[in-house]
Amino acid sequence: MSVPMVHAQGVRKQFGRLEVLKGIDLTVERGQVCCLLGPSGSGKSTFLRCINHLEKVDEGQLAVDGELVGYRRQGSRLHELREKEVAARRRDIGMVFQRFNLFPHLTALENVAESPVRVAGVNRADARIRAGRLLGRVGLADRADHYPAQLSGGQQQRVAIARALAMEPKLMLFDEPTSALDPELVGDVLDVMRDLAADGMTMVVVTHETGFAREVGDTVVFMDEGVVVEAGEPRQVLLSPRHERTQAFLSKVL
Ligand SMILES: Nc1ncnc2c1ncn2[C@@H]1O[C@H](COP(=O)(O)OP(=O)(O)O)[C@@H](O)[C@H]1O
Ligand SMILES: [Mg+2]
Numbered sequence: 001m002s003v004p005m006v007h008a009q010g011v012r013k014q015f016g017r018l019e020v021l022k023g024i025d026l027t028v029e030r031g032q033v034c035c036l037l038g039p040s041g042s043g044k045s046t047f048l049r050c051i052n053h054l055e056k057v058d059e060g061q062l063a064v065d066g067e068l069v070g071y072r073r074q075g076s077r078l079h080e081l082r083e084k085e086v087a088a089r090r091r092d093i094g095m096v097f098q099r100f101n102l103f104p105h106l107t108a109l110e111n112v113a114e115s116p117v118r119v120a121g122v123n124r125a126d127a128r129i130r131a132g133r134l135l136g137r138v139g140l141a142d143r144a145d146h147y148p149a150q151l152s153g154g155q156q157q158r159v160a161i162a163r164a165l166a167m168e169p170k171l172m173l174f175d176e177p178t179s180a181l182d183p184e185l186v187g188d189v190l191d192v193m194r195d196l197a198a199d200g201m202t203m204v205v206v207t208h209e210t211g212f213a214r215e216v217g218d219t220v221v222f223m224d225e226g227v228v229v230e231a232g233e234p235r236q237v238l239l240s241p242r243h244e245r246t247q248a249f250l251s252k253v254l
Contacts, residue, residue, distance in 0.1 A: 002029075003030075003063075003065060003066035004029050004030070004063075005028050005030045005031075005032075005171050005202040006034075006051060006063075006064055006202075006204065007026075007028075007061075007063045007064075008024050008025060008026040008050075008061070008062045008063075009025055009062075010023045010060030010061070011023065011050060011057050011059070011060040011062050012024075012057065013046055013055060019226055020226050021043045021047060021050070021226045022227050023060065023227065024060070024223075024228055025228060026228060028202060029218075030202055031200045031201075032219065033197045033202075033203045033204075033205065033216050033217050033218050034205070034219045034221060035205050035206075035207055035212070035213035035216075035217035035219070035234070036048075036204060036206045036221050036223060037206075037207070037213065037221070037253075038223035038224050039249055042223045043223060043225075044175070044206045045206065048095070048173045048175050048204065048206060050069065051064060051069065051173060052090060053070055053086050054090075057069065057070070064092070065092070065170060091119065091167050091169075092167075092169055093169050093171045093173060094164030094165060094169035094172040095172075096157070096160050096161055096173070096175070097176075097177070098176045098180045099180060100148070100157050102148040102163070104148050106147070107145050107146060108135060108140060108148075108151065108155075108162075109131050109132060109144040109145065111159055112159065112162045112163045113127040113128045114163075115167055116130065119167070130166065131144075132144060134162040135159070135162055137162065137195070138158040138159070138162045138192045139188065139191075139192065140155060140158055140159065153180065153181045154181050154182075154185030154186070154188050155188075157178070170202065171201075171203070172196065172201055172202070172204075173205075174193065174203065174204070174205040174207070175206045176207060177193070177205070177207070178207065178209060179207075179208065190209060190212050193212070194212070197216050210238055210250070210254060213234055213238065214234045214238055217234045218234075219231060220233075220234045220237040220238060221237075222237060222241070222243075222245075222246045224249070229246055230242055238250065
């Protein structure tokens with residue numbers, strides 16, 4: 001067995017007195033798609049942010065590709081990583097949010113080329129060629145010169161996906177990528193994510209799109225109040241959930 005891409009054991013996180021994650025165990029194997037579902041406030045975004053080192057775990061262990069998030073092991077000791085080292089590791093993880101946060105003054109192509117140039121030191125000409133290819137991959141080859149304001153929400157989100165891919169991540173995290181979109185624009189974004197999954201990308205996707213979760217997900221994890229209530233094969237969790245809380249939630253979103 002290879003090392004899982006994401007391995008969480010007993011992950012806890014508190015904000016002040018509020019316990020947001022109460023011991024999360026979760027494994028995502030390389031090349032798998034894990035869909036995370038759960039009511040608002042259940043800790044899904046916080047968990048994603050922990051994976052991406054944007055939040056520090058209080059207790060438990062969280063490893064990405066065999067490396068502890070935020071720490072370096074030396075013998076039996078753990079050393080907290082410096083901000084620079086954290087940033088270097090974060091580059092391996094692409095994140096796509098509900099809000100696309102594209103640079104408004106840059107074209108689609110420039111948005112995608114920006115990080116490779118600025119952060120990874122790729123030369124601009126090469127970065128632009130690669131950015132063009134990535135825009136093609138998300139179906140926006142003909143929109144390369146458009147500014148975000150000239151693109152629909154769905155197109156902007158696809159640019160955001162291309163931008164994340166430009167850093168050649170080994171893991172992609174999606175936090176409700178389609179929930180800010182008009183319904184008719186959701187399909188194109190899900191199609192891009194489906195292609196990405198088919199290409200073997202490891203993905204953790206917070207989504208309420210149960211159709212997507214069923215088709216593309218290898219596992220579905222239902223979270224509520226900071227715990228994993230149930231996890232398993234998508235059909236089992238979505239069509240015959242074992243827990244009442246899962247049933248109650250699904251009856252609202254389906
Ligand atoms: N930085 C923060 N400071 C304080 N409370 C937070 C912070 N981030 C999230 N929370 C709280 O943690 C809980 C879980 O939030 P979140 O992870 O965003 O849930 P979800 O994504 O499932 O809706 C919520 O009660 C939220 O208000
Ligand atoms: Mg959230």
